[in-house]
Amino acid sequence: MASGILLIPGxxxxxxxxxxxxxxxxxxxxSPEFVDLFASTLQKTxxxxxxxxxxxxxxxxxxxxxxWDMAASNLIxxxxxxxxxxxxxxxxxxxxxxQTYGAHVDKLTAPLGGVVPLSDIRKTLGGQKYEMIVIxxxxxxxxxxxxxxxxxxVVKNVSPDTLITVDGVCSIGCxxxxxxxxxxxxxxxxxxxxxxxxxxLSISVLSSRAIEVALNRKSQSSFFASFKKWIPxxxxxxxxxxxxxxxxxxxxxxxxxxxxxxxxxxGLEARIAKHHATSDWFKNKLRTEKGLKLVSSNxxxxxxxxxxxxxxxxxxxxxxxxxxxxxxxxxxxxxxKGEYIRVGHMGESAxxxxxxHIQLCYEALSELxx
Amino acid sequence: MASGILLIPGxxxxxxxxxxxxxxxxxxxxSPEFVDLFASTLQKTxxxxxxxxxxxxxxxxxxxxxxWDMAASNLIxxxxxxxxxxxxxxxxxxxxxxQTYGAHVDKLTAPLGGVVPLSDIRKTLGGQKYEMIVIxxxxxxxxxxxxxxxxxxVVKNVSPDTLITVDGVCSIGCxxxxxxxxxxxxxxxxxxxxxxxxxxLSISVLSSRAIEVALNRKSQSSFFASFKKWIPxxxxxxxxxxxxxxxxxxxxxxxxxxxxxxxxxxGLEARIAKHHATSDWFKNKLRTEKGLKLVSSNxxxxxxxxxxxxxxxxxxxxxxxxxxxxxxxxxxxxxxKGEYIRVGHMGESAxxxxxxHIQLCYEALSELxx
Numbered sequence: 001m002a003s004g005i006l007l008i009p010g011x012x013x014x015x016x017x018x019x020x021x022x023x024x025x026x027x028x029x030x031s032p033e034f035v036d037l038f039a040s041t042l043q044k045t046x047x048x049x050x051x052x053x054x055x056x057x058x059x060x061x062x063x064x065x066x067x068w069d070m071a072a073s074n075l076i077x078x079x080x081x082x083x084x085x086x087x088x089x090x091x092x093x094x095x096x097x098x099q100t101y102g103a104h105v106d107k108l109t110a111p112l113g114g115v116v117p118l119s120d121i122r123k124t125l126g127g128q129k130y131e132m133i134v135i136x137x138x139x140x141x142x143x144x145x146x147x148x149x150x151x152x153x154v155v156k157n158v159s160p161d162t163l164i165t166v167d168g169v170c171s172i173g174c175x176x177x178x179x180x181x182x183x184x185x186x187x188x189x190x191x192x193x194x195x196x197x198x199x200x201l202s203i204s205v206l207s208s209r210a211i212e213v214a215l216n217r218k219s220q221s222s223f224f225a226s227f228k229k230w231i232p233x234x235x236x237x238x239x240x241x242x243x244x245x246x247x248x249x250x251x252x253x254x255x256x257x258x259x260x261x262x263x264x265x266x267g268l269e270a271r272i273a274k275h276h277a278t279s280d281w282f283k284n285k286l287r288t289e290k291g292l293k294l295v296s297s298n299x300x301x302x303x304x305x306x307x308x309x310x311x312x313x314x315x316x317x318x319x320x321x322x323x324x325x326x327x328x329x330x331x332x333x334x335x336x337k338g339e340y341i342r343v344g345h346m347g348e349s350a351x352x353x354x355x356x357h358i359q360l361c362y363e364a365l366s367e368l369x370x
Numbered sequence: 371m372a373s374g375i376l377l378i379p380g381x382x383x384x385x386x387x388x389x390x391x392x393x394x395x396x397x398x399x400x401s402p403e404f405v406d407l408f409a410s411t412l413q414k415t416x417x418x419x420x421x422x423x424x425x426x427x428x429x430x431x432x433x434x435x436x437x438w439d440m441a442a443s444n445l446i447x448x449x450x451x452x453x454x455x456x457x458x459x460x461x462x463x464x465x466x467x468x469q470t471y472g473a474h475v476d477k478l479t480a481p482l483g484g485v486v487p488l489s490d491i492r493k494t495l496g497g498q499k500y501e502m503i504v505i506x507x508x509x510x511x512x513x514x515x516x517x518x519x520x521x522x523x524v525v526k527n528v529s530p531d532t533l534i535t536v537d538g539v540c541s542i543g544c545x546x547x548x549x550x551x552x553x554x555x556x557x558x559x560x561x562x563x564x565x566x567x568x569x570x571l572s573i574s575v576l577s578s579r580a581i582e583v584a585l586n587r588k589s590q591s592s593f594f595a596s597f598k599k600w601i602p603x604x605x606x607x608x609x610x611x612x613x614x615x616x617x618x619x620x621x622x623x624x625x626x627x628x629x630x631x632x633x634x635x636x637g638l639e640a641r642i643a644k645h646h647a648t649s650d651w652f653k654n655k656l657r658t659e660k661g662l663k664l665v666s667s668n669x670x671x672x673x674x675x676x677x678x679x680x681x682x683x684x685x686x687x688x689x690x691x692x693x694x695x696x697x698x699x700x701x702x703x704x705x706x707k708g709e710y711i712r713v714g715h716m717g718e719s720a721x722x723x724x725x726x727h728i729q730l731c732y733e734a735l736s737e738l739x740x
Contacts, residue, residue: 006397011397019394019395022621025384026383065593066594068594097593192617199399199621200570200619221591224436246432246433246435247380247560247562250381250569252619327401
């Protein structure tokens with residue numbers, strides 16, 4: 001398969017070394033070689049999420065969505081009250097997943113393109129006990145960035161017992177994120193966005209408090225998504241012992257090891273700064289030179305891994321770019337579906353200047369009547 | 371990663387073309403190219419399972435285990451009675467998964483190395499209404515092969531309303547299996563065994579009766595494993611329309627398309643016959659020339675994708691073969707864990723004579739004191 005310049009908000013362009021690591025022979029999932037590789041990948045995942053030794057990373061064959069099931073079926077019991085901050089399609093789908101496992105969900109819905117005001121969160125948490133709060137760090141449908149750090153501070157102040165779950169599918173690797181320092185309990189991501197790996201892996205991290213909740217849970221609501229099953233497996237691998245619950249996707253783990261390695265080699269801070277610079281450049285050009293309006297209502301709430309921007313004829317823009325070998329995405333937010341486009345700028349495309357991906361995309365866009 | 375000759379019962383050695391198809395750039399999961407590829411892979415999956423147009427294949431990022439959750443959370447309601455025929459570790463784990471989702475499981479446990487007599491199944495089904503029966507076609511822990519065709523006939527005779535679920539993780543691609551002709555309702559497999567693809571995909575097929583049950587279900591017990599979510603996605607892709615529920619593992623699907631293509635090119639019947647020939651040769655050599663005893667109690671119940679054989683010192687045998695670059699597996703059945711080894715002979719290793727994998731394995735084994 002060949003793809004041209006893939007600038008959708010995931011899957012993204014992978015580096016040559018990640019591609020090489022993917023296209024390797026199968027190895028035994030219990031071999032010392034794979035045990036070491038998996039242990040190293042788990043350790044790197046900790047660093048990527050800025051989590052310490054008391055936190056537990058999980059890498060499981062699946063997709064970002066599987067992380068929702070993990071949160072919903074392990075961290076709360078049926079009937080538990082959960083507060084979901086909705087900034088778009090993905091927050092709403094996460095809420096649906098929580099309800100599937102019996103959660104009683106209250107939703108604070110942000111105005112389109114914006115975030116839920118901290119004062120609303122404070123008030124709601126103060127008025128009622130919630131067992132979990134769910135924050136979508138970046139909602140890929142709107143490119144809205146939530147201020148996870150400040151929200152966590154509010155939660156810690158008003159309702160410290162409330163578990164904090166973060167959907168970091170479109171943020172880990174391209175937005176500032178500090179699992180331990182911000183006191184997050186569960187953060188989930190996927191391999192195919194800013195982590196720079198092909199799709200097929202659910203990647204997440206549990207706090208010691210979340211581990212305790214999951215392990216002391218009386219009833220189980222899921223099997224493949226069960227923390228009780230996966231935590232000992234990951235702990236064993238990290239202690240250089242093979243363990244089996246379900247067969248890991250060995251080549252994808254190999255690719256993930258390389259992709260997180262590349263991020264850490266560049267330096268997490270530098271990597272994130274580079275995503276910010278690329279995003280700012282692109283968004284500024286679109287706003288100032290093309291006079292376009294972003295879906296995210298201001299810079300403070302604008303994600304750095306993708307841009308959602310209103311254009312007159314989204315389908316025509318996507319098709320015109322495709323003719324030039326540049327693949328971008330359409331809108332998926334129900335209220336404005338046919339009114340905007342989405343351009344991903346994560347991983348290689350955001351960080352490897354020699355590729356000129358975002359410049360090329362901007363040039364191609366600027367030739368169009370937008 | 372390099373692996374030597376990988377002869378565990380999955381992951382298995384993949385062909386050069388499968389490896390090439392894996393190590394490709396990411397593509398958009400909604401691009402026409404990927405839509406066509408996915409549609410073609412779903413069609414090939416039908417052929418592989420010998421299922422017709424009324425059956426629905428599902429290909430989802432995950433592992434074989436995810437198929438258990440799919441059966442347990444979509445085809446039965448909590449409290450439903452399920453009959454599990456246990457031929458080893460994997461049947462027992464499937465039973466645990468069913469119980470997790472609220473099933474009331476009755477188990478008919480075969481004697482170690484054997485299968486449950488048809489008369490017992492007939493009697494049990496006659497005495498009580500079961501909503502589902504679960505058959506592990508090949509239990510990878512014992513290498514015991516169940517006679518799915520005859521069991522299905524019994525079910526159709528005695529209790530035609532009972533849904534028939536088959537765990538075909540270690541059988542699809544190397545054992546005779548006829549989804550439609552045998553009247554199976556749900557058959558699940560995984561990418562990394564006789565299908566010849568790397569691990570990371572749950573591959574399964576639903577009958578029209580199972581689709582009806584899943585779609586008319588009132589409550590939902592799972593989200594990522596939900597048939598209600600996945601069926602329309604797969605139907606859309608097969609009708610050349612992109613659809614989104616969770617991001618597919620695009621490179622793995624590309625690899626799967628090639629690996630099933632290779633099976634169908636060889637001819638499904640010829641492919642299965644070749645697995646039988648390789649297995650018979652290996653098992654006969656071990657029995658007659660080395661005087662060893664198989665875990666499976668007779669030829670009729672012996673799987674053709676792997677061999678489980680008692681040896682005096684399993685750990686030493688595994689280690690001696692590893693020194694020669696041949697990777698085999700140890701036992702995992704709780705009652706005989708330290709008493710046997712398992713050798714996988716699926717896919718390339720069973721079908722590509724020029725590799726001589728199984729001969730080399732036999733030669734290496736025959737030099738040992740077993």
